Structures are given as C-alpha cells and as structure tokens.
Amino acid sequence: xxxxxxxxxxxxxxxxxxxxxxxxxxxxxxxxxxxRTCPICLGHxxxxxxxxxxxxxxxxxxxxxxxxxIADRAIFHRKNYFYPDLPKGYQISQYDEPLCRHGRxxxxxxxxxxxxxxxxxxxxxxxAKNVHVGGAAGRIHGAGRTLVDFNRGGTPLVEIxxxxxxxxxxxxxxxxxxLRQTVVELGISDAEMEKGSLRFDVNVSVRxxxxxxxxxxxELKNMNSFAFAARGxxxxxxxxxxxxxxxxxxxxxxxxFDPDHELAPPLRSKEEAQDYRYxxxxxxxxxxxxxxxxxxxxxxxxxxxGARIRRFESQYGLRFYDAxxxxxxxALAELYERVVxxxxxxKAASNVLMNEFARTGVExxxxxxxELAKVIEARARIPRDRFNEALAGSGDPGFDAERYLxxxxxxxxxxxxxxxxxxxxxxxxxVAAYRAGKRGLLGFFVGQVMRETGGNADARVVNExxxxxxxx
Amino acid sequence: MIDTLRLTxxxxxxxxERRELSAxxxxxxYLDAIRARDxxxxxxxxxxxxxxxxxxxxxxxxxxxxxxxxxxxxxRILAGYVPPYDATVATRCRAARLxxxxxxxxxxxxxxxxxxxxxxxxxxxxxxxxxxxxGSSGGSAAAVAAGLAPWAxxxxxxxxxxxxxxxxxxxxxxxxxxxxxxxxxxxxASSLDQIGPIAKTVRDCALLYRIIAGRDPCDTTTVDxxxxxxxxxxxxxxxxxxxxPRELNEAxxxxxxxxxxxxxxxxxARELGADVSECELPRSVEYGLSCYYLIAPAEASSxxxxxxxxxxxxxSETNGDTRAMYERTRHDGFGxxxxxxxxxxxxxxxxxxxxxxxxxxxxxxxxxxxxxDALFERFDVLLSPTxxxxxxxxxxxxxxxxxxxxxxxxxxxxxxxxxxxxxxxCGLSEGLPVGLQLIGRQFAENALFRVGHALERALAFGYVxxxxxxxxxx
Numbered sequence: 001x002x003x004x005x006x007x008x009x010x011x012x013x014x015x016x017x018x019x020x021x022x023x024x025x026x027x028x029x030x031x032x033x034x035x036r037t038c039p040i041c042l043g044h045x046x047x048x049x050x051x052x053x054x055x056x057x058x059x060x061x062x063x064x065x066x067x068x069x070i071a072d073r074a075i076f077h078r079k080n081y082f083y084p085d086l087p088k089g090y091q092i093s094q095y096d097e098p099l100c101r102h103g104r105x106x107x108x109x110x111x112x113x114x115x116x117x118x119x120x121x122x123x124x125x126x127x128a129k130n131v132h133v134g135g136a137a138g139r140i141h142g143a144g145r146t147l148v149d150f151n152r153g154g155t156p157l158v159e160i161x162x163x164x165x166x167x168x169x170x171x172x173x174x175x176x177x178x179l180r181q182t183v184v185e186l187g188i189s190d191a192e193m194e195k196g197s198l199r200f201d202v203n204v205s206v207r208x209x210x211x212x213x214x215x216x217x218x219e220l221k222n223m224n225s226f227a228f229a230a231r232g233x234x235x236x237x238x239x240x241x242x243x244x245x246x247x248x249x250x251x252x253x254x255x256x257f258d259p260d261h262e263l264a265p266p267l268r269s270k271e272e273a274q275d276y277r278y279x280x281x282x283x284x285x286x287x288x289x290x291x292x293x294x295x296x297x298x299x300x301x302x303x304x305x306g307a308r309i310r311r312f313e314s315q316y317g318l319r320f321y322d323a324x325x326x327x328x329x330x331a332l333a334e335l336y337e338r339v340v341x342x343x344x345x346x347k348a349a350s351n352v353l354m355n356e357f358a359r360t361g362v363e364x365x366x367x368x369x370x371e372l373a374k375v376i377e378a379r380a381r382i383p384r385d386r387f388n389e390a391l392a393g394s395g396d397p398g399f400d401a402e403r404y405l406x407x408x409x410x411x412x413x414x415x416x417x418x419x420x421x422x423x424x425x426x427x428x429x430x431v432a433a434y435r436a437g438k439r440g441l442l443g444f445f446v447g448q449v450m451r452e453t454g455g456n457a458d459a460r461v462v463n464e465x466x467x468x469x470x471x472x
Numbered sequence: 473m474i475d476t477l478r479l480t481x482x483x484x485x486x487x488x489e490r491r492e493l494s495a496x497x498x499x500x501x502y503l504d505a506i507r508a509r510d511x512x513x514x515x516x517x518x519x520x521x522x523x524x525x526x527x528x529x530x531x532x533x534x535x536x537x538x539x540x541x542x543x544x545x546x547x548r549i550l551a552g553y554v555p556p557y558d559a560t561v562a563t564r565c566r567a568a569r570l571x572x573x574x575x576x577x578x579x580x581x582x583x584x585x586x587x588x589x590x591x592x593x594x595x596x597x598x599x600x601x602x603x604x605x606x607g608s609s610g611g612s613a614a615a616v617a618a619g620l621a622p623w624a625x626x627x628x629x630x631x632x633x634x635x636x637x638x639x640x641x642x643x644x645x646x647x648x649x650x651x652x653x654x655x656x657x658x659x660x661a662s663s664l665d666q667i668g669p670i671a672k673t674v675r676d677c678a679l680l681y682r683i684i685a686g687r688d689p690c691d692t693t694t695v696d697x698x699x700x701x702x703x704x705x706x707x708x709x710x711x712x713x714x715x716x717p718r719e720l721n722e723a724x725x726x727x728x729x730x731x732x733x734x735x736x737x738x739x740x741a742r743e744l745g746a747d748v749s750e751c752e753l754p755r756s757v758e759y760g761l762s763c764y765y766l767i768a769p770a771e772a773s774s775x776x777x778x779x780x781x782x783x784x785x786x787x788s789e790t791n792g793d794t795r796a797m798y799e800r801t802r803h804d805g806f807g808x809x810x811x812x813x814x815x816x817x818x819x820x821x822x823x824x825x826x827x828x829x830x831x832x833x834x835x836x837x838x839x840x841x842x843x844x845d846a847l848f849e850r851f852d853v854l855l856s857p858t859x860x861x862x863x864x865x866x867x868x869x870x871x872x873x874x875x876x877x878x879x880x881x882x883x884x885x886x887x888x889x890x891x892x893x894x895x896x897x898c899g900l901s902e903g904l905p906v907g908l909q910l911i912g913r914q915f916a917e918n919a920l921f922r923v924g925h926a927l928e929r930a931l932a933f934g935y936v937x938x939x940x941x942x943x944x945x946x
Contacts, residue, residue, distance in 0.1 A: 039557045043778045045550065046537045046559055046656040048691050078774050080821075082798055089777020146794065148782065277821035279830060282662035282771055283654075285692055 001245070002209040005237045006217070007172050007202060008164035011179060012157050013062075013189045014126065014197035015055050020154035021125040022049030022092060029195055033131075033149035041154035043087030048283050051076075055156035056099070058188040059123045060289055061297045062158060063100025065182050065304060066118045070294050074099045074122075076281040081274065084148050085128040093159075095278045098122035099287065105182075107175045108309045110320045114171050117163030128153030152196075158189075164203065164214065169233040173226045176200065180226075181305045185330045193224055202229060204236045206244070219254045232257040308333060316346040325354050331365035338369030344376050352376050356388060362395035374401035381405075383450065383459060416449070416457060420465050423448045434470055442466060474501035477619035477936045481676040484528045484622050495571060499523035502573050506620045509940075513596050515605075515615040518542060519574035527569030530680070531621035533612050534575040535582060535658035536667070538562050545658040546578040546608075548591040549805025550785045559656020560691065561625060561667050561684045568683045573621050576611030581776065582632055582660040583809045584608050585879035588870055591807055596866070597640060599904055599937040603863035606636030606879070612670045613640040617937055623671040623680050627657060629664045630764055631858075631883025634895040637670050638858035638907020641897040641935050643924065644670045645677045646883075648914050649890035650695050652681075653688030659775040661768035664887055672935050674896060674924040678703050681917060702918045704925030710745035712923065714738075715851035718750055719757035720882050720909075726860040729901025734857045737898040737908045740930050741855065741923070751847055751854070753885060756840045760885035761877065763840065766820045766833035767888075773817030776810060812873065837888050844889040848913040853923050856882055858895040858907030886911040894920040897933045905933075 019026055023040035040047040060070050077095035103118035129152050134144020160179070166172045180198060183189045191198040205217035220236060223229040240250050303311075305327050312323035312333070327333045332353065339349045353364075357372075375390040382390075382405060390404035423445060424431055434441040442463070449462045474493070487493040503519060510516055517534050520541065532538065535545040537555035539562075544550040558566070565572070579589035587595040587610025595610045597603040598618035605614040609626025613636035616624050626633040628646035637644025645668045652667045659665060669680035682701035687694045716738055721731070742748045781787035781801035788800035806814070820829035847854065859879055869876040886893050891911055898908035908927070912920045934941075 039555070042783055044537075044555065044557070044784070045543070045545065045553070045658040045778070046535075046555070046654075048655050050690060050692055080774050080777060082777065082780060082795075084780075084782050084794060087778060087783060089780060090774050145792075275823045277774070277818060277823075277826075279770060279774070279821050279826070283659075283691075283693065 003206045003237075003241045003244070004209045004211075005167055005169070005233070006164045006205045006207055006214065007166035007169075007233060008217075009160075009162045009166070009172065009175065009200055009202055011160045011176070011198070011200040012126075013160070013183055013191055015058050015156040015158060016189050016197070017052055017054045017058070017156055019052060021052050021055055021123070021156040022154055025154065027155055028151065031151055033147070034151060036151040037153070041087070042150055043089075049092055049281075051284065051287070052156055055123060056287060056289070057293070057297060058186070059099050059121065059158050060294060061186055061301065062160075062183060062188060063103065063121050064294070064298050065186055065301050066100070066103035066105050066121060066160070068100035068103030068118055068121060070289060071097060071099055071101070072288060073097065074287040074289070076284045076287075077278045078281050080277045083127070083130075084146055085130045085153065087128065087150065087153060091125060091127065092281055092284070093124035094122035097286075099289070105175070105179065106306050107171065107178050108306050108320065108324070109171065109174065113306075113310075114166065114175070116165045116175055119161040119163055121158055121160045124157050124159060126152055126155040126157040164205070164217075169230040169237065172202065172233055173230040176226050176229065178306055181327075181329070185302055185305060200229070202233055204233055204240070205250070206237055206240045216250045216252050218250065218252065220257050221254060222257045228257065302330070305330070312336075316340065316350070318346065318350055322350050322354060326350060329364065331363070335364040335367055335369055335372070339373045339376065342370050342373035344373045348379075349376060352379065352391075357391050357394075360388070360392040360394075362392065366395035368394070368399055371399050371401040375404060378405050381458070383457070416453075416461060416465055419449055419452045419457075420462070420469055423452065424469060431470065442470075445470070474498065475619075476501055476505045476622070477940060479619075479622060480672050481528050481622040482673070482679060488527065495523050495526040495529075499529050499571055499573065502529055502621060505618075506574070509598075509618050510620055512601055513598060513614050513618055513620070514593055515576055515595050515611045515618065515620055516574045517544065517546075517577050517592055517611070520572045523571035525566060525569040525571040527571060528622055529573040530565055530570040531573045531576050531612055531615045531624035532562065532565075533578055533609050533624070533626045535578060535627055535660075536562055536575075536625060537656040537658070538572065538575070541572070541575065543575065543658070544591070545582070546580040546590040546592065547779075547805065547807070547810070548786060549779045549801070550658075551591070553785045555656070557656065560653035560688045562656060564684050565625075570683070576609070576615055576621075576624060578611055579608035579632075579809070580807045581658065581772070581810050582608040582627055582629055582665070583772070583813055585631070585635055585876050586864070586866075586869065587611060587636070588866060589807055589809045594866060597863045598940060599641060599863065600939070603865055603904070604639070606639035606859070606863065608632040608636075609644075609670065610636045610640075613637050613642055613644065616640070616642045616670050616672060617935070618940065619936075623669060623676050625667055625680070625684070626670050627660075627665055627667050628883075628887065629661050629666075629768060630887055631880035633668045633670060634858050634883045634893050634907065634909060635879060637895045638897070638905065638909075639863040641905030641933070641937065642670055642672055643674050643677050643897070643928070644668065644895045645681055645917070645920070646887065646893045647681060647685060647917060648892040650693050651685045651697060651892075651915065651917070653684075653691040653694050655688055655690035659771075661771040662775060663771060664764075664768060674894070674921055674928050675703055677894070677924075678917075678921045698915050699918065702921065704918075704921040706922060707926050707929050708745045709741055709923060709926050712746045712853065713851045714741050714746040714748045714923075715751040715847055715854045716748060717753040717757075717847070717854055717856060719753050720854070720856035720885070723757060723860060723881060725878060725881070726857055727862065727901060730857045730859070730861065730906050733899035733901055733906035734855070734908055737927060737931065738855055740927060744926055744930060746923075751851065753843055753847065755836075756843050756885035756889070757881070759836050760840060760888060761881050763833045763836040763888060764880075764884045765816065765877065766829050767837065769813040769817030770820045770830050770833075771817065772810070773814045773821065776806070776814055779805060781805075809873075840885055841889040844886060844891060844911075852912070852916070852919055854886075854911040856909045856911070858883060858909040862901050862904035862906060882909060890914065892917050892920055894924045896924045896928055896931075897935060898927070898931055899933065903938065
C-alpha cells in the first residue's frame with residue numbers, strides 16, 4: 001500500500017518590536033538575566049497589561065500577507081496554568097476570537113503550488129525562560145535548582161497554525177522557509193531559530209494514499225532547524241507507516257526530537273489532559289482594528305516571496321530551483337533584478353549570483369548592481385582570480401568595476417610568446433614529462449605563465465600558445 | 473486640639489489652607505487617635521508615622537500598592553511584600569499632596585463582608601466593638617467612623633465599599649466601572665473591582681473622587697469622565713425622578729428597622745421635591761447573587777494564580793519539587809475564603825462547565841445591565857437599603873458562607889451592571905447605623921452626590937458613633 005503523510009505546523013514567531021507585549025520593557029537578547037523586567041512582566045500584584053499597538057499592527061500585517069481575514073473584533077483570553085516561567089499563572093493569549101484567520105499560503109514547488117491553509121494567526125505574550133542548574137544539559141530531570149530569567153517574558157509572540165495540508169517533509173521544509181522569509185521581509189521578526197525567535201511544532205500522521213481520513217497524529221517538538229525538521233518528519237512518517245504495515249496502531253503522543261540521535265524518542269506518552277480554563281481577559285478591552293488601518297497595512301505589504309519565485313520563472317525564464325535560490329532573500333532577489341535590468345543576460349546573472357557571488361558571502365543589499373553588472377559582463381574576458389576578487393569586493397563602499405577591468409587582458413600572442421618561451425625553458429623536466437604523456441601538466445604551465453603576467457593574461461590564449469609550443 | 477471624630481476632610485483642608493494647622497500636626501493628631509482607639513478596633517494593619525506630603529492625610533485599604541510600604545491585601549501569602557511601585561490612585565493622592573496615614577485592614581483579597589476574613593485578625597465596629605464593621609473595606613470604614621482618618625480609599629467588587637460604609641455610619645462611593653484606575657490594586661475580580669472613597673460627608677466623597685478619577689494609560693479599561701466632578705450645593709431635589717425598586721426594598725431578610733429608616737429617607741426625598749415612584753428590577757435581584765458568585769470567583773481563581781511562592785510573598789519550603797512548593801505555599805498562605813472561591817471559580821471555568829456556568833453568568837450579566845438601563849430611562853436615581861441588616865456580631869456568619877454572601881444581595885445587582893452607587897447613613901436601627909443606597913446611571917456620580925448631599929443635610933445624621941461622642945477629642 002502507498003501512504004500519504006499529513007502534516008500540520010504550529011509556528012511561534014517573536015515580533016521585533018522595541019518593547020514587550022504588555023509592558024514597556026525593551027526587548028533584548030543575550031543580556032544578563034533579569035535586567036529587562038518591571039512589576040508588570042514580573043506579575044506583581046495589581047499590575048495590568050497595556051497592549052503594544054505596534055505588535056497588533058504587525059500581526060495584522062502578517063495576517064494580510066498570509067491571506068487571512070482580519071477580525072473586526074478580536075479578544076485576548078487568559079490561558080491558565082502553573083509554571084515558574086509564567087509569572088501571572090496565566091498567559092495572555094487569544095482563543096476563539098483571534099486577530100487573523102482563514103488564510104492560505106501558496107508554496108511554490110518544482111511542479112505545482114502547495115496550498116497551505118492558515119487556520120489562524122494570533123498574538124500572545126511569550127513566557128520567561130527556566131534555567132535548570134546543577135543537572136545534565138539544562139534539562140529539568142535531575143536538575144538541582146531552577147532559576148528563572150524573565151527578560152524574555154512578555155515578548156510579543158505570534159502563533160500561526162496551519163491546516164494539515166502538507167504532504168511531505170520537503171514540502172513542510174519549504175513552507176517553513178517561505179513563512180520565515182515572509183516575516184523577515186515584512187520586517188516584523190528576525191525569525192532566527194538560534195535566538196529562539198522562531199520555533200515550531202509539527203503534527204504528523206499518515207493515511208492510505210487517496211483517502212481523506214485523518215488518523216492519529218503525533219506531535220514533534222524541539223526542532224531546532226528546518227533541515228532537522230525535515231529529517232525528523234521523514235523518520236516519523238516512516239515509523240508510522242511501519243507501525244500500520246505491521247498491523248499496529250499509532251498512539252497519540254508528543255515526541256522530542258533529539259538532533260544528536262535523530263531519533264524521536266517519546267518525551268511523554270499520551271497527552272496530558274490539560275485544562276487551561278480559557279476565559280476572556282477582563283483587564284483588556286476587545287481589539288477592534290479600524291478598517292482604514294487594515295487597508296493602510298494592506299498597502300504596505302511587499303510582494304510575497306512565493307509570488308516572486310513564480311514571477312522569476314516566467315519573467316526571466318528561470319528554472320524553479322534557480323528562482324527559489326535567488327529568492328532566498330529579498331536582497332538577493334532585488335540584486336538579481338537590478339543586475340538583469342542593467343543588461344546582463346538573465347541566465348548568466350542567475351548562475352553568477354547563485355554560485356560565485358554566493359560563495360563570497362557578500363551582503364547582496366550592499367552591492368551596486370550597475371558595477372556588478374559590468375563585472376559579470378566581463379567575466380569571459382578577465383582572469384578567474386580577478387573575477388572572483390571583483391565579486392568579493394563588490395559590496396565595498398565605492399566599488400569600481402573598472403579597477404578590475406581597467407588594464408584589460410594581455411591577449412596578444414606576440415606579447416605572451418616570450419613569456420611562454422621563458423616558462424618552458426625554466427621547466428625542462430616538466431616539459432619532458434609532458435611530452436612523455438603527462439598531459440595533466442598543462443595546467444602547471446598555464447599557472448606559471450599566469451603568475452608571470454600577474455593574472456592579466458587571457459587563459460584561453462595562453463592555453464593555445466602552450467599547446468602549440470609543447471605539441472610542436 | 474483637633475477633634476478628629478468630627479473634623480471633615482473639607483474642614484481639615486480649610487484649616488491647612490488658612491495655616492491654622494500644619495500638616496504635621498494634623499497627621500500627628502490622627503496617629504494619636506489611632507494609638508488611643510485602634511488597639512480595640514484594629515482598623516489599621518500599619519501606619520505611616522511621618523507625613524510625606526503637606527495636605528490632608530488619607531488611609532488606604534491594604535490592597536492599594538504603595539511603593540516602599542508593605543501591602544498584603546489582608547493575606548498571609550503577601551506578608552512582607554513591599555511593592556516596588558505605586559498604584560495610580562496612590563500616585564494621584566500624592567499628586568494632590570495627601571499624606572498616607574497607613575494601610576487599613578480588609579477581608580483577605582477583598583473576599584468577605586465583615587473583615588473577619590483578614591489574615592491578620594478582624595476589625596471591630598466603632599459603634600459596637602462586638603460587631604463587625606462590614607467588609608471587605610471594613611478597616612477603611614471603621615477608621616473614618618472612629619476618627620482615625622478624615623477619609624479613606626476602599627475597593628468595591630460586590631459591595632465592599634457601600635456595605636461597610638453603611639454598617640459604620642459613613643458615606644461610601646462605588647464609582648462607575650472604568651472611572652477609577654485599577655492599576656496597582658491587588659486584583660480580586662477584575663471586571664468588578666473599583667476603588668472609591670469612604671468619608672464622613674458626601675462632599676468629602678466627591679472631593680476624593682475628583683482626585684482619583686479619570687483615564688489612566690496604565691489601565692485600558694478606564695475612560696475620561698464625561699463631565700467634571702461637581703461639589704454638591706443644592707439642598708432640594710426638585711425635578712429629580714427617584715425610583716424605588718420593589719425587589720431591592722422588599723427582599724427577604726431585610727430587617728424591619730432597616731426598612732423603616734430607608735422608608736423615612738424615601739419620604740424625605742419626596743418632601744425635598746423629588747418625584748418618587750415604585751419600580752421593578754425582577755431578574756437583577758433574583759439572579760444577581762448567583763451570577764456574581766460565578767463571575768467573581770472565576771476571575772479570582774485566575775487573579776490569585778500568581779501567588780505561587782516563586783517571586784515574592786510567602787514561600788513554603790519543600791523537598792525541591794516545584795509543584796509541591798506551589799501546593800504547600802498556597803495551602804499555608806491562603807485562608808478558607810480565597811480557597812473556597814478559587815475552587816468555585818476554577819470549576820466554573822473548566823472544560824465542559826464553562827458554558828453552563830461562566831458563559832451563562834455573562835449572559836445573565838448582560839440581562840441585568842439591560843434591566844437597569846431600561847429603568848434609567850425613567851429615573852435619575854434608584855433608592856434601596858445598602859445592606860439588609862445592620863452590623864452583625866463577630867462570628868455570627870463565619871460558619872455560614874451563604875449567610876455572609878447575602879450581606880451583598882442588594883449591592884451586587886448594580887455592581888454587575890457597572891453602575892455607580894453611593895451609601896449614606898439614613899438613621900439608626902437598634903442603635904446601629906442603617907445605610908441608604910443610591911444607584912445612578914453610568915457616569916452619573918454628580919447626580920448621586922447631589923441627591924446624597926441633599927438627603928444628608930435633611931437627615932442630619934450624627935456620624936460620630938454614640939459611644940465615642942463624649943471622648944472624641946484627643
């Protein structure tokens with residue numbers, strides 16, 4: 001039997017607002033513990049939340065970018081549970097009246113778009129961070145003491161829940177990348193997994209291909225990169241198929257992904273039936289985003305990265321994979337478009353940007369596209385080394401392509417001939433070996449000549465000259 | 473010599489203004505009175521010995537956070553808790569140069585109607601120390617009645633200002649929900665809690681309300697007052713439409729002496745020119761108490777979750793297991809009433825019961841609000857007793873929570889509707905004060921002050937407790 005994976009995601013994204021969600025403490029990463037706190041985010045008696053207006057706007061913006069309906073009236077709820085990192089004993093979150101819902105994100109794939117339904121995107125406050133000391137590897141089990149760092153507590157957090165519309169590990173990875181890119185391009189989040197500003201859980205089940213049933217799902221937590229997630233999902237899919245094919249049943253459980261073992265050992269079996277006793281937060285009035293605000297925000301939404309990928313394919317005649325790579329960041333995509341509009345062949349520009357340029361690590365946003373275009377246009381005429389050097393310098397302030405193209409190349413045979421003669425004369429042994437059949441030595445001679453010219457010789461001319469002389 | 477038993481805040485302010493008295497002398501006079509009489513009454517949990525401002529002193533209920541001054545909300549779980557910040561009402565009092573006399577006793581987390589639920593011992597009624605002062609703002613009401621403060625701030629969730637004001641023979645205002653900031657008020661039930669003044673006169677109440685009211689950016693449920701607070705002057709009630717809701721005046725359990733005193737006040741209103749007629753609030757009174765005892769405990773169960781021993785207040789040591797630490801701390805720190813309400817509230821919110829309890833209560837609340845709104849199309853003010861009974865004896869209701877809850881049966885309906893209510897003393901029954909409740913439409917505090925002031929003048933109630941009348945001056 002063939003099986004279809006059914007995958008849904010729940011993603012949490014920190015908004016990079018200046019201050020926290022419900023108090024005016026500044027957000028900061030990596031500071032000393034408990035240096036960004038106040039009575040409100042420490043849950044002191046009597047304190048009240050005041051929502052961060054920018055966080056609300058940004059959530060609406062994200063909702064719009066995900067094709068969501070923006071609620072006329074949204075309310076904050078209290079989610080009640082006890083944990084040391086939750087100072088009030090409840091998290092202010094959203095429940096049945098979130099800011100955004102019923103959206104969809106088109107994820108371009110090699111063949112067709114995957115349409116992923118967005119159930120909801122809502123706004124909440126992040127918890128603080130428990131630090132377990134005295135135990136192994138910061139895990140709670142066996143820890144001697146638990147300390148709490150409240151710096152993170154109260155960071156605006158958007159939760160996005162997808163429908164189980166993803167059907168492969170690769171599709172899930174692609175969705176996550178596209179979503180990450182979307183929020184980064186909206187300028188609302190760093191969405192960096194290392195910093196914890198992007199986290200996600202995955203729900204996985206499988207079903208016989210062609211059926212539309214939803215079988216028992218498991219939840220994968222603690223994914224720390226998209227690549228690990230894809231591997232973890234694949235393993236879980238395989239595990240579930242294995243269970244069904246052996247006549248077993250999948251149990252609903254939460255699995256903890258361990259990147260060292262790449263296994264998914266049970267973290268805790270069976271869902272704890274936790275009752276969060278949600279109720280509307282009485283300290284806050286309902287949110288009623290004015291229509292004009294929503295329309296203004298809608299106008300601020302840039303071209304979505306998914307749409308841009310498809311446009312690159314059609315407008316520039318690129319293959320899907322190339323379009324996808326070029327759209328890995330908006331800066332790279334923009335640079336590409338500017339280079340092409342400066343006259344560079346679309347295919348050539350794509351090759352250089354994805355390969356040689358990408359290897360330099362130069363920040364695309366810093367590059368003067370017109371100058372870069374000159375370098376790319378001259379790529380056939382200038383030595384490789386110098387070409388790469390030019391690419392590496394293309395992000396420097398005041399970068400001038402002429403400096404690399406300026407003298408031009410020594411292409412005249414008359415000029416190169418004496419040099420070639422000198423090199424051959426100085427390496428008699430190698431010449432003999434070449435003539436005895438060690439043809440691979442040609443590269444050696446080319447290198448020698450190039451060194452003599454300071455890299456300014458046209459390699460093709462040098463090659464030809466050498467062959468003529470050696471094979472004579 | 474300063475007669476703190478009789479001096480109103482308005483008079484005290486005038487004395488300061490004319491420099492007939494210094495703020496330090498005034499503050500000291502109240503501290504002397506506290507030393508003389510609070511040993512018996514226990515209205516204060518702690519006093520502030522040096523005045524930190526040059527205006528009229530004020531006493532604050534102990535759920536108002538005061539920077540640098542211990543604030544416990546009457547609970548052992550907060551013993552030793554010193555807030556790092558001031559409540560907005562405290563800030564506003566400071567801005568008006570009121571000096572803080574001290575923090576007054578209260579039922580733990582404002583849960584109670586007698587101040588017997590305080591984690592630090594009960595407060596006694598200045599009219600009769602064998603009786604309760606009401607609650608939960610019993611300390612504030614007793615302090616004002618006994619001349620231990622010219623005025624005080626209390627908080628009112630189900631009747632915690634109006635009822636103790638009634639039982640102590642003083643004036644108390646529960647403002648319209650949303651007119652006074654709750655920022656820095658240890659929360660009991662957020663959608664009902666309001667801070668308000670307790671004073672000897674309606675004008676003092678208006679003066680203190682003027683100081684504390686208004687929108688606060690730290691409390692998004694607050695609004696700007698639609699009109700500024702006016703000090704009442706007129707002594708007639710001509711042109712005023714007064715409604716007397718039958719259900720609030722004929723509810724089971726209202727003592728005959730209370731009815732008598734209230735009826736006289738209603739008659740007086742008519743004599744002062746008001747157009748008085750009977751009216752009805754059938755569902756508000758029938759369902760008010762049940763509705764309240766679902767909503768308030770539900771919110772309380774969540775508001776009290778932060779007392780977990782992690783960051784401040786009591787922490788009971790255990791073997792290192794976090795959950796055990798929570799349980800032990802909350803077991804040791806909370807008294808019976810908060811525990812009872814946390815359980816009731818958690819149940820009302822739990823999965824499978826939410827719709828039947830909390831959800832249903834919210835619908836009933838809407839209905840109660842509408843019923844009141846409809847009445848206010850025909851009336852400017854509603855009158856009823858504040859409390860069905862005069863002050864009861866200590867211990868009389870502590871074993872019977874339901875009997876205690878019934879103390880608030882007449883104050884709860886309008887509180888659920890978010891409406892302002894004023895209680896003024898309107899006479900004595902069995903030698904104890906009877907409170908008259910005046911309910912107004914939203915933001916109609918000025919109307920309440922006007923009616924309260926006119927009736928107060930006409931009633932000429934002697935607010936000094938009879939047993940203290942001879943030895944008032946200290």
